[in-house]
Amino acid sequence: MGRTVSRVDDRPLVILNGVDLVVDVGDRLSIVGRSGSGKSTLLNLLGLLDSPTEGEIFFDDAPTRQFSARQRDVTRGRDVGFIFQQFNLLQGRTALENVMTPLLYDTGSAFWRRRSIATAMLERVGLGHRLASTPDRLSGGEQQRVAIARALVRGPRLILADEPTGALDIETGESVMALLDEIATASSAALVTITHDPAIAALATRRFRLERGVLVPWAEVLL
Amino acid sequence: MKGLLTAFVGSVIEAWAELRIHRTRVLLSLIGVAVAVCALTSVVALGNIAQQATIETSERSSGRPATLYVSAYTADGSTPSAAVMDKTWNEALVRYGVRYASRVNQQQLSIQFIDGVSVVNAMLVDQPYGTMHRVTVSKGSWFGEADAQRLAPALIVNDIFYARLGSPDLSTHPTVTLAGSKPVTAVLVGVTASQSWESQPSMMMLNDAYTQLADKLTTDASYPSYPSYEMWVPPALSADLTTRLTADFSASLGEGATAQVNRQDYAANGDDPFLPIKLVISGVAVLVLLLGALGLVNISLVTVRQRIQEIGIRRSFGATARRVFFAVMMESVVATVAAGVAGVMLSILIVKSPWVEGAIAQGVSDVPPFPVEAAVLGLAAAVVVGAIAGLLPAVVAVRVKVIDAIRY
Numbered sequence: 001m002g003r004t005v006s007r008v009d010d011r012p013l014v015i016l017n018g019v020d021l022v023v024d025v026g027d028r029l030s031i032v033g034r035s036g037s038g039k040s041t042l043l044n045l046l047g048l049l050d051s052p053t054e055g056e057i058f059f060d061d062a063p064t065r066q067f068s069a070r071q072r073d074v075t076r077g078r079d080v081g082f083i084f085q086q087f088n089l090l091q092g093r094t095a096l097e098n099v100m101t102p103l104l105y106d107t108g109s110a111f112w113r114r115r116s117i118a119t120a121m122l123e124r125v126g127l128g129h130r131l132a133s134t135p136d137r138l139s140g141g142e143q144q145r146v147a148i149a150r151a152l153v154r155g156p157r158l159i160l161a162d163e164p165t166g167a168l169d170i171e172t173g174e175s176v177m178a179l180l181d182e183i184a185t186a187s188s189a190a191l192v193t194i195t196h197d198p199a200i201a202a203l204a205t206r207r208f209r210l211e212r213g214v215l216v217p218w219a220e221v222l223l
Numbered sequence: 224m225k226g227l228l229t230a231f232v233g234s235v236i237e238a239w240a241e242l243r244i245h246r247t248r249v250l251l252s253l254i255g256v257a258v259a260v261c262a263l264t265s266v267v268a269l270g271n272i273a274q275q276a277t278i279e280t281s282e283r284s285s286g287r288p289a290t291l292y293v294s295a296y297t298a299d300g301s302t303p304s305a306a307v308m309d310k311t312w313n314e315a316l317v318r319y320g321v322r323y324a325s326r327v328n329q330q331q332l333s334i335q336f337i338d339g340v341s342v343v344n345a346m347l348v349d350q351p352y353g354t355m356h357r358v359t360v361s362k363g364s365w366f367g368e369a370d371a372q373r374l375a376p377a378l379i380v381n382d383i384f385y386a387r388l389g390s391p392d393l394s395t396h397p398t399v400t401l402a403g404s405k406p407v408t409a410v411l412v413g414v415t416a417s418q419s420w421e422s423q424p425s426m427m428m429l430n431d432a433y434t435q436l437a438d439k440l441t442t443d444a445s446y447p448s449y450p451s452y453e454m455w456v457p458p459a460l461s462a463d464l465t466t467r468l469t470a471d472f473s474a475s476l477g478e479g480a481t482a483q484v485n486r487q488d489y490a491a492n493g494d495d496p497f498l499p500i501k502l503v504i505s506g507v508a509v510l511v512l513l514l515g516a517l518g519l520v521n522i523s524l525v526t527v528r529q530r531i532q533e534i535g536i537r538r539s540f541g542a543t544a545r546r547v548f549f550a551v552m553m554e555s556v557v558a559t560v561a562a563g564v565a566g567v568m569l570s571i572l573i574v575k576s577p578w579v580e581g582a583i584a585q586g587v588s589d590v591p592p593f594p595v596e597a598a599v600l601g602l603a604a605a606v607v608v609g610a611i612a613g614l615l616p617a618v619v620a621v622r623v624k625v626i627d628a629i630r631y
Contacts, residue, residue: 049539049625070543077541088536088629092244102540104233107226111233150540 003041003052003213015041016052017213023158027190028181030201032218033210039194040162042210046192047080047160048072077105081151081189083180085163087143089135095122095146096131102154110154121149125179141172145179152183159184161193165200177203230546238554242561245526252522253562256608259515260566261573263508264601268574268594269583270504274497275591276583281489282357286453288490289461290355293452295472298479302449311475312452315468323455325349326430331443333402334424336387340402342443343384346427347450355455358427363393363413370412371431376401379413384424403440461486512604519612523555527616534620535628548617555613556606563605567598 003016015038023029023046033039044050045057048064057064059075067075089098096118103114110117122128125145135143144164151159164180165173177193177200184191195201201218209218242249293312295303309326316324328347333340352358353365360379370377378399380388391397393411401407409428456464465484472482485491527534534547542550571593573579 044626047539070545073538073541073543073546076539082539084629088532090533090536093240097240101537104237105541105543105546107229111229154541 003038003045003050003054014213016045016210016215019055019213019215021208021215023190023192025157025190026185026188027192027206028184028204029190029192029206029208030204031192031194031208031210031215032196032198032201033194037210038213039210042215043160043162043192043194046158047082048076077102078154079157081154081156081159083144083147083151083159083161083164085166087135087140087147087167089143089146089150091135094132094134095127095138095142095149098135098146099150099153102150106154118149118153121153122146124183125149139172140168141176144168144172144176148176148180148183152187152189155187155189157189159189159191161191163195164193165195165197170199173197173200230549234546234550234553235557237550238557241550241554242558249558252519253558253565255518256515256559256562256605257566257569259512259608260563260601260605261569262511262566263604264567264570264597265573266504266508266511267600268570268597269579270500271594271597272574272580272591273583274500275594277497278489279357279591284356285487285489286355287357287455288488289456289458289486290488291454291456291461291465291468291484292487293454293468293472293482293484295476295480295482297476303476303480305450307476308450308452308472311472314475315471316454318471319456319464319467321454321456323351323355324453325352325355326450326452327352328430328433328450330433332426333441334384334426335400335402335406337389338387341387341424344423344425345433346425347430347433348427349430351455355453358415360413361416363411365413366427366429367412371429373410373432376407376409376428376432376436377412378409379415379427380411381415381421381425382417383421384426385411385414387424401436401440403442405439407436407439458490512608516608516612519555519559519608520615523612523616524619527551527619530620531623531628532630534623535625535630538623538625539629544621548621551617551620552610552613555616556609559605559609559612560602563602566605567601570601571598 003014019042021042031039031042041050045052048057048059048067051057051065059067059079064072064075090101093101096115099118099121100114103110103117106114119128119131122131125148127142127145127149130138130142130146133142135146138146144167148164159180161180165176168176180191181203183189191204193200193204201207207218208215210216295308297303312324312326315321325348330345330347331342332345334343350366350368350370358365358379361382362385363379366377366379375398388397388399388411391411393414397411398408399411401409415427465486468484469482472484473480476482534542537547538544575593
């Protein structure tokens with residue numbers, strides 16, 4: 001697939017070109033690349049936040065181009081969990097309310113049991129004692145753990161992490177990644193991590209590099 | 224169905240959380256709505272109270288719509304005999320199945336008070352008069368069906384009369400003597416509040432009871448006594464009945480006699496006499512509400528722009544465009560309903576305050592309660608304003624591009 005956008009002078013700007021990627025259940029992928037290489041665009045495409053201008057994305061073998069807007073939203077909410085570099089927690093809400101948020105979009109019993117499910121999830125990431133804390137009272141590591149709990153609370157099959165340790169120190173970043181890996185493994189979810197950090201990239205079983213919009217396998221890991 | 228329920232409940236929860244977190248901003252923005260709803264409700268309530276008070280005052284004097292008055296004159300201009308009039312009247316009531324009808328007469332009767340005999344104006348009526356003219360008794364009760372047959376006639380007196388008797392307990396069946404050749408003992412069964420213009424004692428008595436005792440009592444022969452005949456009928460039938468009653472009385476009274484049947488109630492002309500007032504009140508109320516709504520739209524738009532990132536984050540967790548639209552709308556509606564409730568409560572406090580009530584319902588003894596429809600209108604207006612004010616921000620929220628919003 002490819003992704004092109006129009007520039008001010010109407011000349012097309014190719015962001016992704018001929019990307020061919022399969023993500024299976026339980027996969028651990030890392031994608032590295034320079035700034036502007038198209039990493040975030042790829043993540044947005046995988047998370048159904050964006051659509052390719054060429055080619056096709058299949059989700060569970062179904063071509064997503066045929067999905068209605070609502071279908072894309074529902075699929076994303078049910079099967080995809082996002083983790084952002086800047087955590088993107090909802091300000092003013094407690095950790096518990098943040099983790100409960102995705103469950104508000106569930107239509108089943110999880111909606112009605114959202115408090116107990118979110119509490120259990122926060123306990124699982126070691127924040128059972130910070131349920132009532134708002135983001136401004138949490139450390140960076142704690143905020144990212146809340147973000148992880150929020151991303152995984154609906155049991156997604158695909159976790160997309162955009163620089164998950166980018167705003168954390170090395171030690172905290174490692175513990176966050178270990179936690180992410182542990183929870184993803186427990187739920188057999190695929191984890192796609194975009195990172196600048198070779199050490200974080202090395203944790204994945206399949207590693208890729210984006211160069212000028214082209215995705216290439218990346219075996220060389222500098223530690 | 225299950226999805227709809229969770230979507231609705233979820234939207235309300237989101238809206239409430241948003242309001243709770245931004246309560247200071249919300250509070251400030253909603254003051255305008257609360258004041259607007261308060262103004263709307265108060266204007267409507269005060270208008271309704273004033274209208275109701277006017278209607279009731281009118282109905283007390285001229286009867287309820289449609290009240291038909293019958294009057295007749297013989298060829299020489301004198302009043303026909305009471306016997307002929309009563310006979311024709313009673314036949315008409317039976318023929319047309321009229322349930323609410325009364326003869327009304329005035330008489331001057333001498334009453335023996337503790338401090339001497341006083342001449343008191345007595346209104347002679349039939350039992351349905353109380354309902355027809357909305358007569359309210361502050362103590363005791365209105366005449367019963369069997370009161371005309373009592374050996375001691377029943378009286379309903381005004382406050383002044385009652386006070387001159389020493390305000391006795393009505394449950395002890397206090398009596399008063401009607402002076403005459405053969406004094407008659409009458410029983411007080413009820414007391415009415417004196418009108419603001421009344422300064423003398425007055426009383427009401429049933430026509431049939433008076434007729435049985437008339438020759439025993441001292442009356443003022445010089446006092447003009449022209450009985451009037453009135454009936455309360457459905458407005459839709461009033462025109463037809465007017466024609467028929469005119470024909471009936473003219474035929475009964477004989478050659479040269481003239482019978483007139485007319486309406487004197489406030490709705491006699493067919494139009495709603497309060498329509499112009501209602502239109503003015505409604506116009507003012509709508510303008511006030513529009514001003515409040517404009518303020519809310521303004522603040523809501525600014526707020527949504529501040530919340531673009533949050534909307535993007537919610538979209539990344541599966542919030543559909545419809546859901547975001549509904550949540551932003553609900554936020555506005557929930558907020559305005561809360562403001563509406565506050566506005567209505569404030570309005571009740573204002574309208575029912577003794578100062579305002581005294582000013583608006585001056586001279587009216589029976590002030591109507593706070594009109595429920597005004598409160599319902601206020602709340603409904605709050606919901607509509609909330610929905611309208613939420614529409615524009617909701618459209619803006621839905622148009623947000625998720626990727627751009629998250630990075631906003």
